[in-house]
Amino acid sequence: MRWLHVITAIAWIGLSFYFIALDLGLNRNIPGPADGEEWQVHGGGFYHIQKYLVAPERMPDHLTWFKWESYAKWLSGAALLMIIYWVGGELYLIYAEKADPALWQGILISAPSLTVGWLIYDFLCKSGLGERPTLLMVLLFVLLVAMGWGYVQIFTGSAMMLHLGAFTATIITANVFFTIMPNQRIVVDDLKNGRTPDPNCGKIAKLRSTHNNYLTLPVVFLMLSNHYPLAFATEFNWIIAALVFLMGVTIRHYFNTRHARAGNPKTTRRSFAGSVMPGPDHNISR
Numbered sequence: 510m511r512w513l514h515v516i517t518a519i520a521w522i523g524l525s526f527y528f529i530a531l532d533l534g535l536n537r538n539i540p541g542p543a544d545g546e547e548w549q550v551h552g553g554g555f556y557h558i559q560k561y562l563v564a565p566e567r568m569p570d571h572l573t574w575f576k577w578e579s580y581a582k583w584l585s586g587a588a589l590l591m592i593i594y595w596v597g598g599e600l601y602l603i604y605a606e607k608a609d610p611a612l613w614q615g616i617l618i619s620a621p622s623l624t625v626g627w628l629i630y631d632f633l634c635k636s637g638l639g640e641r642p643t644l645l646m647v648l649l650f651v652l653l654v655a656m657g658w659g660y661v662q663i664f665t666g667s668a669m670m671l672h673l674g675a676f677t678a679t680i681i682t683a684n685v686f687f688t689i690m691p692n693q694r695i696v697v698d699d700l701k702n703g704r705t706p707d708p709n710c711g712k713i714a715k716l717r718s719t720h721n722n723y724l725t726l727p728v729v730f731l732m733l734s735n736h737y738p739l740a741f742a743t744e745f746n747w748i749i750a751a752l753v754f755l756m757g758v759t760i761r762h763y764f765n766t767r768h769a770r771a772g773n774p775k776t777t778r779r780s781f782a783g784s785v786m787p788g789p790d791h792n793i794s795r
């Protein structure tokens with residue numbers, strides 16, 4: 510189960526990194542309806558990729574959807590959490606010196622808490638803050654830090670970090686399942702029925718996908734953190750987790766900026782949280 514989770518995480522993260530780099534590297538100074546294009550070479554072949562900001566004029570004959578990587582990553586991670594921290598909860602989950610709930614009580618805290626972040630984050634995105642993405646990311650960071658502190662009052666340090674990773678991963682996958690994929694299905698249905706797709710559907714999906722990309726590296730660290738006692742076996746573990754989020758977002762922003770095509774006004778003027786970049790949750794026709 511551990512290897513299944515690692516492999517599916519690599520698949521999803523690889524797609525996330527690739528699509529962000531692809532979008533930022535597009536040449537948008539081209540005529541025609543496409544928002545940009547890119548020529549790439551790999552494995553002895555050349556690839557010519559075009560991106561449409563909302564949708565092409567007609568539905569392509571073949572459309573590849575990228576969603577199962579995210580779903581498989583979350584499902585395998587949830588199963589691994591249940592095996593280690595629920596079945597083995599008396600050893601790994603409860604921190605008896607701070608709080609001493611029964612194992613079933615710890616599980617009742619563990620399971621529902623994973624959905625809290627998504628509900629709050631989704632509410633914020635649908636509020637007016639959806640138009641202020643940088644402030645939205647700051648509030649999300651505050652929420653994550655608060656959850657880390659709350660977890661460590663009840664759980665062990667390793668369980669706190671693992672749950673914080675699962676908490677964040679739930680936001681990421683819920684973004685795909687409840688927002689990104691439904692919005693893309695609306696666009697596809699509009700194309701099939703000859704209607705003009707609503708560009709707001711793409712705008713919303715891109716914002717969520719961009720947030721997913723910036724949360725990727727912290728989730729990787731937290732997923733592997735139980736192998737590093739120097740990170741979790743300290744009273745400052747929740748602060749370390751907060752610093753991991755700051756470092757992960759900063760690193761992603763650095764590489765996203767490096768991938769941006771120099772001198773392209775459509776990419777260089779975007780803020781780190783307000784950019785409209787697609788991730789692996791978006792589809793590509795080929």
